[in-house]
Amino acid sequence: MAELSSPAAVNDIAVEAPRVWRRPSPIRKVLPVLVVSFISVSSLQAQSASPVSQPPPPRAIYTPKPVYRAEWAKQGLAGKGVVLVTIDKQTGMVTGARMLTSTGNQQLDGAVLQAYSQWRFDPRTVAVSQLKIPIEFAKRPAPQPAKRTLPQPVILLIILAIAVAAVGFLRRKRV
Numbered sequence: 001m002a003e004l005s006s007p008a009a010v011n012d013i014a015v016e017a018p019r020v021w022r023r024p025s026p027i028r029k030v031l032p033v034l035v036v037s038f039i040s041v042s043s044l045q046a047q048s049a050s051p052v053s054q055p056p057p058p059r060a061i062y063t064p065k066p067v068y069r070a071e072w073a074k075q076g077l078a079g080k081g082v083v084l085v086t087i088d089k090q091t092g093m094v095t096g097a098r099m100l101t102s103t104g105n106q107q108l109d110g111a112v113l114q115a116y117s118q119w120r121f122d123p124r125t126v127a128v129s130q131l132k133i134p135i136e137f138a139k140r141p142a143p144q145p146a147k148r149t150l151p152q153p154v155i156l157l158i159i160l161a162i163a164v165a166a167v168g169f170l171r172r173k174r175v
Contacts, residue, residue: 055127058087062120066111068137078139079103083116085131092123100132108137 081103086096097117099109112135 056125057131058092058121058127059125060119061092061122062118064115064118066108066115066135066137068108068111072107072137076139077105077108078137079105079108080134080136081109081112083112083133083135085116085119085133087121087126087129087131088123089126089129090123092121092126094119094121103135103137 080101081099082101084098084100085094087093088095094117097113099113103109103112116133
């Protein structure tokens, strides 16, 4: 008689249990429909809950740039800041300018405030009375001295001398 207690014998004898088909319950039929409905409704709510939109910024019609003096460039002055300008909605003129965030240098801040206080906006586009404007003064590389080049007549003379030498060399070769 064969040993039935060994694992190999048990594996050989094991038979897969027959599958019994059962009719799906009504909940199993309805559950996928409920899940899909819930997902679609929640995505519609997410789309309809749009954030509060900001009015478009006013259109600037006169925007003088801040003056960046040559001596400031030599000193390497640089910085970032934010200016808050107050705009008259009727005229579009800037009635006030102040630094919200300083550039880190009073000279740069002064140049920014002087320039931005002269700005003008199209009054038809002014929906807000205050506007934040970022400003950045970046360090510029120092101008490099110009390379010394030979004047153009000297270059032409050199080319002419090379051509004469080549012609002379070719004539000697023929003789």
